[in-house]
Amino acid sequence: MFHDILILFLAFIPSLFARNVDHTEFLQKYGYLPRGSNQVSSESLSEALKNMQRMAGLEETGELDERTKRMMERPRCGHPDVHEEKSSRGKRNTPPIFKWQDKTITYGCKSAGTSTRISLDDLRRTMHQAASQWSELADVEIVESSETNPMIQITAGRAMHYPCRVSFDRQTLAHAFFPPHGQIHINDNVNFVMTNYTERIGGNSLYSVVAHEMGHALGFSHSSDSESIMFAYDTPRKWKFTSEDKNMMRNYYGPKKSSTRSREEDNREDRERDERRKYEKEKEKEREKTREREHEKDDIRPDECRVENPIVVQYRGEYLVFKSQWVWRVSSDWKRLITKAVPIDQLFPGLPNPIDAAVSVGHHLWVFVGEKIHVIYGNRMAHAPLTLSNIGINEKYIDLAYEWHYFNPPAIYIWKGSRYWKLDEKMDHRRVDERYPKPIDLNWGRVPKGVNSAFTYQKEIHFIRRDQVYRMNSSRSVFDVADGYPQPFSSIFAFCPRNEKLTLNSSHYSKNYFSAVVLFTITILTSYF
Template sequence: MELLWMWTRVLGSLMLAEILWTLPIDEDHQLRPEDVELAEDYLRRFYSLNLRDRVHVAPVRRSRSVPAMEEKIREMQKFFGLRETGKLDSHTLDVMREPRCGVPDVDNFSFYPNEPKWNKYTITYTIARYTPDMRREDVEKSFHSALKLWSDAAPLRFIKVSHSKADIVFSFARRTHGDFFPFDGPRGVLAHAFQPGEGLGGDVHFDEDETWTAGRQGYSLFAVAAHELGHSLGLTHSRDPSSIMYPTYKHHSSAQYSLSTDDVLGIQTLYGKPNKKVETQPASKKCDPYFSFDAATMIDNEIVFFKDRCMWMRTIKATYWNRLTEGHSSTYLPGISSHMDAAYDIPAKGVAYIFTGRKYWVVQQLKTKSRSGSIYEYGFPSRVRQVDAAVHVSEYGKTVFFVGEFYYRYDESKKQMDPGFPRLIQKDWPGIPRSVDAAFKLHGSIFLLSGKKSYQYDVKQKRVVKIIPGNSWLGC
């Protein structure tokens, strides 16, 4: 037995060495053996990497292992909006390390063949095992809220029962727990769910090695349950970062979670529309005193504001200053399905750049999309997952990106980040809050939108010269 174990270890070392020899890597990134193991396991679990194709000990077959690995890496990079290099660069590995759902991202997997769905509209559920991390009533409330998201969007009714024959069974477990999909300890896979059907069908399992919570610490049970229930109802993963069905965990409070348009279209494709009107992400209440923006920029002669799936265009010509056009973003930018995180324009080029998660889009006038790319082409470190706001300062040829409490400065002519960044916003932008939601430049001033307020910042004086309600730009 001991001899067999030693031979297995030797063979495993030979195979790992073979991977390191043949695997496509980024020349600027030092690949470690644990990186290879992570990537191989990730692609096997979530992108159907065939173990027979991942690596071959025989040197004559090396040429087959590289294309197979590259293809799966590219597939994963495309899904998450990364640069499709086919190489294990630092950004790709960082995404692989993010906490996520255990259901694969590709369509051809055994969890969901033939787009299954429940053949009824009243679905029962039960909680087989609770987590000691939370009070029982908080666990039940989290599940009830998650179920309500989907019942509000489709003609579905969920009833809690006390027996194990319920359609959907919620439970918490560690490691191997009897379904052939063992959990992996803290972080990594947080939970997984099964397609509608008999037996395990519809069931949702949560990794007890995680810290579950109803608040901001640990992992939000409501948020993870909302995602997994989408699988229980028959939905697969979405490539839209704003979607509940996006595979990686998003660190937001429970109050911020709502179904995106992509989620609503998906569930209604399976079950139809509800009897009452569905509200996706609230955007139309523009005159609410706490209204805030997602992004803003100049396109042609108009200031364009974005919020969820809505956009407003304020004409700045003197004769049309009061003209305000409102519409759905898909009407004007049909090629961009995600909500807008940030945007900036370069008037001299006649283009605008719109950021959605890890991806950016180049827009020439409205309704015209020329190309897209990864935000990491700008030189952002891998820890940056999205841009909060951006503005181009043409006098200096620089573009400023706001990310959390920090800002970066990008040189458009050199196509690289300026050295010494990121820097703290509050240190270099006196009078501006700790974070910025949107920004644009108009008549020599930079307007920074944060929360419910708009700050007019004089670049030369380096100070705030005026503060107004943010939605006053929309006539409120």
């Protein structure tokens, strides 16, 4: 009874912290519906939602679905997405309506009387950095000026702030005005941090917000590209100018005379981005072919000592190894084969196969099959399957999942394509942390490409690619593959003939191995990952 009440309470927690957004008012505020209209037809509302979804990079359903509601609740810029002067479908690279005519654009910073969180020094330093970055893109100089009325003026204020008639709410990070007004207003109620990342630990990035608002002050509208600095919503990412941002700046203010190299770099970035997308599509096709081959081989029981791309997970004091429709159990020290391969539904009745990934979450086993997450307690289904969207991942399937025991409680990670997520332990791992997803290359760049699954043994993460195991060494300053790896997957098992066991009990795991260094590493990893 208590367990059921606890589950119900945990499911209710997200609604306690969600921003209370009036969805019609939201659509009016950001230009998708006319202001002051109390009655809106279903057709108008559907079209407005489609336009909003397009700008937010969502599927254009025209319905107020959960993904749309969550996006409406995210922190964002207060500048409208749609203006009377521009169609919501208009391209940002059409001839500009608002721009400065001078080749030198001046700006000034001042701390409003109500500002308590953001110092004048932080504003000046951040504005200088953003101005320098924008100036490098085109034939224009953006410089600080001590004059009374610079072209662009940045201030910080709370709630109702001069000279605006619009009060800051909890969702709005800042807003700005097109030329020739050039005002930038930062919401002093927001807990900003001085970092290049959006939504990092402890607050939103002042740098990314100021750079975004400066784009408005230069005359640019919002972009539907979630990677663009002009994307309206503050989503977790390390921001940088996209090729669209760079071309837009050059179209408005003219290219720099020495811009040939930068254009070549833009083209290179575009090619790399296309190659990544092509790689992910090919990987998805390969995955489907692999699943088809596995279905064809379902009747052939695998050799526990010779297997490619198995899915390994630690659960209830032992390890489970999944392959196709089969599963077998191995002792926690890898010395003993507890049971040979048996059909999955014999050990876990009702569990579909083949599976995509599996990970222990508390006392439960989460098994990922397509969009569904089957939660197992003991060897039975704990309740109806969850979906990836239930936990905040909008994908059709995942590539792998694992837990890392360096943290207490263990951190749980999920990978798909070039991104990864971390489950939020504060939400009892029922949702992903709002700061994710992040690029895999950001923190896991040394992991070999094309890995299929991952598991933890003696606190170290091991990745599997085909029949090879790669152990990662987290005791180093650089998170890298450990010395002596990769090794054949079969060499893990002491019960496999003519195989040497992995040196898991070597000096790498001695109890006296630089305890102070390990403690320091854990502290760094806790703040970094």
